[in-house]
Amino acid sequence: MQSSRRMLEVREVGKVWASRAGNVVALEGASFAVTEGEFICLLGPSGCGKSTLLEIVAGLLEPTTGEIVMDGERVREASPERGMVFQAHALFPWRTARENVEFGLEMRRIDRAQRQRLAEQLIALVGLSGFEESLPRELSGGMCQRVAVARALANSPKVLLMDEPFGALDAQTREELQREITRIWQETRTTIIFVTHSVPEAVILGDRIVVMTGRPGRIHSTISNLLPRPRDATSPEFGATMRTVYSALEDARRA
Amino acid sequence: MNASRRIVAYLAPITGFLVLFLLWEAAIVVFHPATVVLPTPWQTLRALLSMAQSDKVWADIGTSLFRVAAGFAIAIVAGVPIGIALARSMFFREVLAPTLEGFRFVIPFAWIPIASLWFGLHESGKVFITWYAAFFVIAFQTEAGLRQVDERLVKAAKTLGAGSRALLRKVYLPAAAPMIVTGLRLGLSFAWISILAAELVNAKAGIGYFTMNAADFFRSDQAFAAMAVIGVIGFLMDRAFRLLERRMFAWHRSTDAIQ
Amino acid sequence: MRRFALGTLVPFAVLAAWWLVGASSLPARSVISTPPEVVMALARAASSGKLWTDVAVSLVRALGGWAAALVLAAPLGIAMARVVALRRILGPVLNVLRPISPVAWIPVAILWLGIGYGSKVFIVGIISFFVILANAFHAAASIDPLLLKAVRTFTRSRLKTALHVVLPASLHGVVNGAQFALASAWGGVIIAEYTGANGGVGYEMLHAANLFLPAQVMANMVIVAIVGYLLNAAFTRAVRTDVGRKYLG
Numbered sequence: 001m002q003s004s005r006r007m008l009e010v011r012e013v014g015k016v017w018a019s020r021a022g023n024v025v026a027l028e029g030a031s032f033a034v035t036e037g038e039f040i041c042l043l044g045p046s047g048c049g050k051s052t053l054l055e056i057v058a059g060l061l062e063p064t065t066g067e068i069v070m071d072g073e074r075v076r077e078a079s080p081e082r083g084m085v086f087q088a089h090a091l092f093p094w095r096t097a098r099e100n101v102e103f104g105l106e107m108r109r110i111d112r113a114q115r116q117r118l119a120e121q122l123i124a125l126v127g128l129s130g131f132e133e134s135l136p137r138e139l140s141g142g143m144c145q146r147v148a149v150a151r152a153l154a155n156s157p158k159v160l161l162m163d164e165p166f167g168a169l170d171a172q173t174r175e176e177l178q179r180e181i182t183r184i185w186q187e188t189r190t191t192i193i194f195v196t197h198s199v200p201e202a203v204i205l206g207d208r209i210v211v212m213t214g215r216p217g218r219i220h221s222t223i224s225n226l227l228p229r230p231r232d233a234t235s236p237e238f239g240a241t242m243r244t245v246y247s248a249l250e251d252a253r254r255a
Numbered sequence: 256m257n258a259s260r261r262i263v264a265y266l267a268p269i270t271g272f273l274v275l276f277l278l279w280e281a282a283i284v285v286f287h288p289a290t291v292v293l294p295t296p297w298q299t300l301r302a303l304l305s306m307a308q309s310d311k312v313w314a315d316i317g318t319s320l321f322r323v324a325a326g327f328a329i330a331i332v333a334g335v336p337i338g339i340a341l342a343r344s345m346f347f348r349e350v351l352a353p354t355l356e357g358f359r360f361v362i363p364f365a366w367i368p369i370a371s372l373w374f375g376l377h378e379s380g381k382v383f384i385t386w387y388a389a390f391f392v393i394a395f396q397t398e399a400g401l402r403q404v405d406e407r408l409v410k411a412a413k414t415l416g417a418g419s420r421a422l423l424r425k426v427y428l429p430a431a432a433p434m435i436v437t438g439l440r441l442g443l444s445f446a447w448i449s450i451l452a453a454e455l456v457n458a459k460a461g462i463g464y465f466t467m468n469a470a471d472f473f474r475s476d477q478a479f480a481a482m483a484v485i486g487v488i489g490f491l492m493d494r495a496f497r498l499l500e501r502r503m504f505a506w507h508r509s510t511d512a513i514q
Numbered sequence: 515m516r517r518f519a520l521g522t523l524v525p526f527a528v529l530a531a532w533w534l535v536g537a538s539s540l541p542a543r544s545v546i547s548t549p550p551e552v553v554m555a556l557a558r559a560a561s562s563g564k565l566w567t568d569v570a571v572s573l574v575r576a577l578g579g580w581a582a583a584l585v586l587a588a589p590l591g592i593a594m595a596r597v598v599a600l601r602r603i604l605g606p607v608l609n610v611l612r613p614i615s616p617v618a619w620i621p622v623a624i625l626w627l628g629i630g631y632g633s634k635v636f637i638v639g640i641i642s643f644f645v646i647l648a649n650a651f652h653a654a655a656s657i658d659p660l661l662l663k664a665v666r667t668f669t670r671s672r673l674k675t676a677l678h679v680v681l682p683a684s685l686h687g688v689v690n691g692a693q694f695a696l697a698s699a700w701g702g703v704i705i706a707e708y709t710g711a712n713g714g715v716g717y718e719m720l721h722a723a724n725l726f727l728p729a730q731v732m733a734n735m736v737i738v739a740i741v742g743y744l745l746n747a748a749f750t751r752a753v754r755t756d757v758g759r760k761y762l763g
Contacts, residue, residue, distance in 0.1 A: 060410050078413035090411040094429045094506045103425070107416035135506045148411075155416060267602030275607055292625040346520070353521035354528075360697040360742060364617060364705045365735075368723070444613065451615040463615075470621045478621075482614050489613020490606070 007191055008034040008057070008159055013066035015052055025216035026052045030066070032210055032219055034159070034193060039185055041206030042195045043245070045253065049217025050195045054163050057193065058082045070158065080104055083152030084161045088168040090148060091136040097123060097147045098132040104155040122150040125187070127180060142173035149184065159191040166201070178204050182229065199245050203238060204231050209245055213252040220252035294476035302476040303483065312465065316484070319461040322378070322453060323446045326385025330442055334390050335435065338397025339423075359391040364452040376457050384453035389442035396438025400431030433504045440496040447489050547728040555733035564718075569741055572714040575631055576703035579638025580695055587643045588688045591650025596680060608647070616641050616702060620709050629710045637706040642695035646688065653687020654680060693749055700742045715741075 015027040026049040034040055042050045055061040057068050059078040068075040070082070083104075091100050101119040110118070123132055126146040136144055145165050152160055162181075166174040182205065185192055196202050202209045209223045223245055227237055276296050282288075283295055290298065306312045340347045363384045374380030404427055412426045428435075454463030462481055469477035529549060536548035559565040594601045616637050623633035657680065665679050707716025715734055722730030 055410070058410075058414055060413060078410070080414065080416035082414060084411065084414040086407050086411060089405065090407040092408060092411075092426070092429070094432070094504075103412070103417075104415035106425075107418075107421060137506060151411075151415065161414075264602065267599070268606035271603040271605070271607035274603070288626070292622075349517050349520040350523050354524040357525075357739070357743075360701055361739075362698070362701045362705065365701070448613050448615045451617045455617075466618055475622075478618075482618050483610075485618070486610040486612070486614045490610045493609065493613075 005036045006033050007036040007071060008193075009069045010034075010053070010057065011066050011069060013053065013056055013063045013068065015049065015056065015061070016064045027056075027063075028216045028218050030212075030217065030219050032222060034191060036191055037189050038207045039182075039192045039194065039205060041202040041209045042193065042212060043199065043202045043209050043249065044197065044212030044217065045214050045249075046197055048212045048214045050197075050212055051163050053212075053217065054084075054161050054193065054195050057159075058084050058161050060084075080107070080155035081158045082161055083155055083157030083159070085145065085148045085152050085163065085165045087164045088141065088144070091144055091151070093136050096133050096135055097128065097139065097150075100136070100147055101151045101154050103151060108155070118154060119150075122154055123147070125153070125184060126150045140173075141169050142177055145169070145177060146180070149181065153184075153188065153190065157190065159193060162192060162194045164195050164197065167196075174201075179230075181205065186229075199242055199249065200233060203227075203241050203245060204233060211245070211248045211252050221248050223248060291473050291475055294479055298476040299479045299483070302474070302480040306477065306480055306484070312462075315460055315462045315465050316488070319450050319454070319463060320488075322381045322461065323385050323443070323450055325378075325382045326387075326453075327389050327443050327446045329382070329386045330389035330393050330446070331439065333386075334393030334438075334442070335397050338394040338435075338438075339401060341394065341398040342401035355391065355394065359395070362452075363388045363449040364455075367452060367455050370456045374456065380456040381453040381458060381461070384456060385446040385449055388449035388452075389446040392445060393435075393438045393442040396441065397431070397435050400434030400438070401427055403434065404430040433500070433507050436496075436500055436503065440493065440500065443496065444489060444493055447485075447492060450485070547732050551729040552732045552736065555727075555729040556736060559730075559733060559737075565737065568713065568715045568718050569737065572700075572703050572707065572716065573741070575634040575707075575714065576638050576699045578631070579635040579703070580642045580692075580699040582635065583639045583642030583646055583695060583699075584688075584692055587646035587691075588650045591647040591688075591691075592654040592680060592684045594647075595651045595654030595684075596676075608644075612644050617705070620706060623706075624710050629712060634703055634706045634711065634714070638699045638702045641698045641702040645695040645698055646691035649687045649691025649694070650684060651687075653690075654684040656687075657683045689753055693746070693753075696745055696749055697742060700738070700745055704738055 010030055010032050013027060013030045014025070017024040017026055030049075030053055042053065044050050052061065056063050057075070059068075059075045059082060075082070092103065095103070098116070098119045101122050102115045105115040105118060120129075120132060123129060126149050128143060128146050128150070131139065131143065134143075136147070139147070148165070149160075166177050169177065178201065181192075181194075184190075194202075194205055196205075203225060206225050209225055211220045211223065212218065213220050223241075225241060227241060232238060279293075279296055283293060286293075294302075337351070341352060342348075366384060366387060370380045370383050374383060408426055408430055409422060412422055417426065450461065451463040451466060454461040455467065458464040462485060466478050466481040466485070469475070469481060533549050556565075559568075590604075594604060619637055619640055620633075623636045627633040627636055661679060661683070662675070665675050669675065703714070704716035704719070707714040708720050711717040711720075715737055719731055719734040722728075722734065
């Protein structure tokens, strides 16, 4: 049963980049809240600052204005409580799949035997049993992203932040991984914030879809997605939801 | 690789040397230089053989190798930390980099008179030169290697709970390792090349000293033979290093396309 | 501004130390002199015109060897990277010749080519050759294979591929190599002159050292450093034009 606790709040977050050509406002007054256990999608056109927002939530970037509050405490820095999966190429190339997953556990000084056990469990969870000793260069893009998810989950994060993780993959793999991440989410009940620029992807995955405008990035609206899972991308209900989202996106683009 | 290709692969380098010898002989035939100026390949070969049977020559090679190893080792101990500091601290870079860059292009040879003065007959004079030859490239390559580390790896590590010491040890250094080790390889080769210069600093032994001594006594055949020895040793060191690199960095996406 | 100031910290410290040591004792004075004496020696050389002639002589030698090396090594490096046979044949030979210090070539060069321009150009050439070769090779070897595949859809002609793809792509490596080689060439010519020449900055250094005139020696070293710096700056300026940027990124 999903709890209704407000776990994470984004409060009036803004980000301004100073450059020689003048200030660039990447984000402006972004606010929304995330309930524990929900799967929320940030949707917007390229360059609308959604990745920036995600990095601010992670604690990798400092907002120029506003703050992120998680479990009542202000977020000041990156932490394993806010695990992150990047678009690509963030696996440590000199470490095998298992060693990558073990990285967070090493940071927590967990002993070797336990580390190995946990890592193997997680690799099984993401469906890569048998590939523990492979190096990233030997794995396909989709497999690498699975390892990335396992690596982030190793620290039992309170929230999993995913920045267009399937963007660099081909359509088949992308669909497969969308199913996989839904399954993993259902099994682990981790809170997930998922950034994407693809409407179908947002509707397949998200409980709620936060629509953002283009530069400067602002929250335009939030759409609840009440379609039951497993979601059928060909059903008329799905199409209706997509239409709602598309029109919101169009609206946001014009705003 | 099938048999015929393998034969060709072995034959090719030999062809190269053959061409070299032919040109050499041709130069002798055409220009008729005194053997003092240019010995014939045969004379050089004979000198090489007699050198191979001489214990002193082997000892000389050992002495030179020791001097290079010592300078190289000190260059690593000094260069890598300085490279790290240059990459991490803007302040450090602004203070030290201009001076280092300035000295970088002053070749080791230029320090011979000063080294002679400071160190006299002591071994450290030679080691100073070999150290000097290796130091700069090691420091700068280390810095460059650290600078080109993919920021995403660092971000990922931070979200996995890595503090700054863990970041350095477990992310920056492993990611920079290929470039750092390339720097080490280059440093060793520069140090070895500088052995001749180093042994001009009041040396009484060593393969470099042997070469200059032979030249002074007009034994050009011995000088050429010694130069060949220096060349081959340098070549072997380079090979060994590259083999090491290939083994250590199998995980690296792009492997050096050079031989 | 602040960066400039910080960068001069160490040089100033060195300068101060030099002055102190130089002024401290007579024997020290006769070996390393003191900054003011060096400045005077410089001024004298400049006003008498000697400085300019010396620098010109050395420059001609350095640039001559450098240019010759560039013309030989750049095409060879690129060719060796792309033609396997060439690489296999010449590679080992060059790899064995490379570690042989230019210093070793000096007596040989002098015996062959005398103590005038020829031997100096030869030494500088050897130094520059290997530097440019390595850089050109590396750049030509690292061309994105995808690029070459794409070109293959336009033309099967190897010559065209070479001209339009390989050459521009290798250019930055050649330029890099040329820049390093320039610095080495300038340093190398001084060394080559130091051990036997007539005229040139290096020769003057040797001459002054033999006459126990430390101020002159140091003055010449300062000249070497300044000219080296200017050469590098000029090269960077020439290369970082808009045209340069288009090809080199």
